[in-house]
Amino acid sequence: MKPYVISNVGITLDGKLATVNNDSRISCEEDLIRVHKIRAKVDGIMVGIGTVLKDDPRLTVHKIKSDRNPVRIVVDSKLRVPLNARVLNSDAKTIIATTEDLDEEKQKKIKILKERGIDIVMCGEEKVDLRKLMNVLYKKGIKTILLEGGGTLNWGMFKEGLVDEVSVYIAPKIFGGKNAPTYVDGEGFKSEEESVKLELKNFYRLGEGIVLEFKVIKP
Numbered sequence: 001m002k003p004y005v006i007s008n009v010g011i012t013l014d015g016k017l018a019t020v021n022n023d024s025r026i027s028c029e030e031d032l033i034r035v036h037k038i039r040a041k042v043d044g045i046m047v048g049i050g051t052v053l054k055d056d057p058r059l060t061v062h063k064i065k066s067d068r069n070p071v072r073i074v075v076d077s078k079l080r081v082p083l084n085a086r087v088l089n090s091d092a093k094t095i096i097a098t099t100e101d102l103d104e105e106k107q108k109k110i111k112i113l114k115e116r117g118i119d120i121v122m123c124g125e126e127k128v129d130l131r132k133l134m135n136v137l138y139k140k141g142i143k144t145i146l147l148e149g150g151g152t153l154n155w156g157m158f159k160e161g162l163v164d165e166v167s168v169y170i171a172p173k174i175f176g177g178k179n180a181p182t183y184v185d186g187e188g189f190k191s192e193e194e195s196v197k198l199e200l201k202n203f204y205r206l207g208e209g210i211v212l213e214f215k216v217i218k219p
């Protein structure tokens, strides 16, 4: 069993998540409120360590009133999460998903994190095994997850067939740049047959941009 996963991003018309200099201001205020309404409903919000290192996100519900915050989940094989990262603050529970290989330095950091109340889940060897992680999270009671990027983790989740729903805000902006992160990065599929197929469920204008909602068609 696995949680139901909703992938959400704000992208530019050319599919970028941020500029080459990592400026990720894409969504308009109305869209951020839409995202926070989803955050308020799900059990967990998941990002990759790249996003934590670049954005230092809070990953809480802070744009609308809410009496609860979902569990924050950071996928971080090498335990690179800075101890002063906002995602480790006491505003919400946090799970760090890391690999099973433990050197002395990693063991020390795990001890510090656990003392601060951070839950550590170990699955996989070189990279976090996302399938196993989903199973562990489900057993911990996390039945719905909002996947909030970035492009590398999005690829990992799509490649493993772990995404169920997609919502994308397209801003009327073009960032360009072949090295700027896109919605789904990683190696990419080699052929159309392997690609993820989506069914368009809804679309509407929001603020200055447009929201598209899809269901992932499972093969």
Ligand SMILES: NC(=O)C1=CN([C@@H]2O[C@H](COP(=O)(O)OP(=O)(O)OC[C@H]3O[C@@H](n4cnc5c(N)ncnc54)[C@H](OP(=O)(O)O)[C@@H]3O)[C@@H](O)[C@H]2O)C=CC1
Residues within 6 Å of the ligand: 008, 009, 010, 011, 016, 017, 018, 022, 023, 024, 026, 047, 048, 049, 050, 051, 052, 054, 055, 075, 076, 077, 078, 079, 080, 127, 128, 129, 130, 148, 149, 150, 151, 152, 153, 154, 155, 156, 157, 181, 185
């Ligand atoms: N506009 C938007 O909506 C959003 C924009 N962004 C932007 O995206 C960029 C960050 O994206 P990116 O750098 O790709 O980082 P990600 O957040 O996608 O994190 C990627 C890292 O996750 C770790 N990881 C561990 N296991 C896996 C696995 N099985 N599959 C994939 N990744 C795994 C890897 O690091 P390790 O090997 O160390 O574990 C990997 O490098 C930033 O510029 C940010 O601003 C991010 C989110 C939303």
Ligand SMILES: Nc1nc(O)c(N)c(N[C@@H]2O[C@H](COP(=O)(O)O)[C@@H](O)[C@H]2O)n1
Residues within 6 Å of the ligand: 008, 009, 010, 024, 025, 026, 027, 032, 035, 047, 051, 052, 055, 056, 057, 058, 059, 060, 148, 149
């Ligand atoms: N939906 C959306 N639109 C954008 O334009 C964005 N840059 C993001 N970024 C994601 O939101 C995280 C920041 O969250 P907090 O406000 O700090 O709670 C950021 O890390 C990305 O995951 N999302």
